[in-house]
Amino acid sequence: MKQSLGAKPLAFPTPVYLVGSYDAQGQPNMMNAAWGGICCSEPPCVMVSVQNKRYTYASILEHQAFTINLLGCDHVMAADYYGIASGRDLNKIEACGQHVSKGEFVHAPCLDEAYLVLECRFKTSIELGTHTMFVGEVMDVKIEAECLDEKGIPDVKKMDPLLFIPGAREYYGVGEFIGKAFAVGTFYHFCGPADQKKISPLLCWSTVLVYGSRQRCVLRPYRCKHEDFLHGEGVVAL
Numbered sequence: 653m654k655q656s657l658g659a660k661p662l663a664f665p666t667p668v669y670l671v672g673s674y675d676a677q678g679q680p681n682m683m684n685a686a687w688g689g690i691c692c693s694e695p696p697c698v699m700v701s702v703q704n705k706r707y708t709y710a711s712i713l714e715h716q717a718f719t720i721n722l723l724g725c726d727h728v729m730a731a732d733y734y735g736i737a738s739g740r741d742l743n744k745i746e747a748c749g750q751h752v753s754k755g756e757f758v759h760a761p762c763l764d765e766a767y768l769v770l771e772c773r774f775k776t777s778i779e780l781g782t783h784t785m786f787v788g789e790v791m792d793v794k795i796e797a798e799c800l801d802e803k804g805i806p807d808v809k810k811m812d813p814l815l816f817i818p819g820a821r822e823y824y825g826v827g828e829f830i831g832k833a834f835a836v837g838t839f840y841h842f843c844g845p846a847d848q849k850k851i852s853p854l855l856c857w858s859t860v861l862v863y864g865s866r867q868r869c870v871l872r873p874y875r876c877k878h879e880d881f882l883h884g885e886g887v888v889a890l
């Protein structure tokens with residue numbers, strides 16, 4: 653039975669965005685922001701919600717730009733520090749021994765230690781209450797080459813992203829692989845709302861392959877710890 657926790661902004665996990673900006677004097681700064689995410693595919697946009705009392709708030713507006721920097725789990729102490737100290741009082745980047753480079757496309761600093769950096773041009777903002785949501789159009793994404801797999805696709809295990817759990821106020825890493833997106837859900841398309849546990853992996857496999865060949869879909873069963881899951885391979889055209 654579900655229990656009500658009241659009206660709260662609880663969704664799990666959130667990213668750990670390090671929002672980079674230059675202040676009016678040109679000092680680089682990073683701020684930890686868990687209230688953020690991707691918000692448009694084309695033009696590519698991301699959003700981050702910042703309280704107006706943050707030093708970062710004025711800096712983003714001043715230069716109409718910010719960066720989103722993603723640190724791996726091994727940098728958890730620096731990531732947290734960026735969410736405790738303020739650029740108003742000191743240069744946080746120097747204080748935790750990290751380094752920045754100038755953005756190539758926007759006037760905002762890129763964290764050298766980050767495995768991924770998004771250079772964002774301020775697009776619009778919405779005042780929501782405690783937070784103002786800044787939407788940035790992504791002008792460029794830079795990723796450490798060693799975080800790509802052999803096909804050039806970002807590999808989550810190599811990135812080892814840091815995640816945040818609101819409520820508990822804890823950081824986590826990414827867990828095990830569960831299934832291929834835009835693929836495992838096709839089970840219901842082909843087999844209907846049957847009880848997954850009663851259908852053997854072999855049956856699932858053959859059913860999906862028969863239809864799959866017509867649909868340019870190849871799926872194979874993957875036995876998870878507790879239940880039979882389909883582990884998809886390839887993209888499905890439904």
Ligand SMILES: Cc1cc2nc3c(=O)[nH]c(=O)nc-3n(C[C@H](O)[C@H](O)[C@H](O)COP(=O)(O)O)c2cc1C
Nearest residue numbers: 684685686687702703706707708735736737738739
């Ligand atoms: C895990 C974590 C997540 C945070 N998320 C946000 C957020 O989404 N928005 C915000 O305004 N502040 C957030 N904060 C607080 C700011 O990062 C913090 O106040 C920081 O000192 C502001 O830095 P600045 O004054 O240099 O801009 C978060 C802090 C932590 C530790």
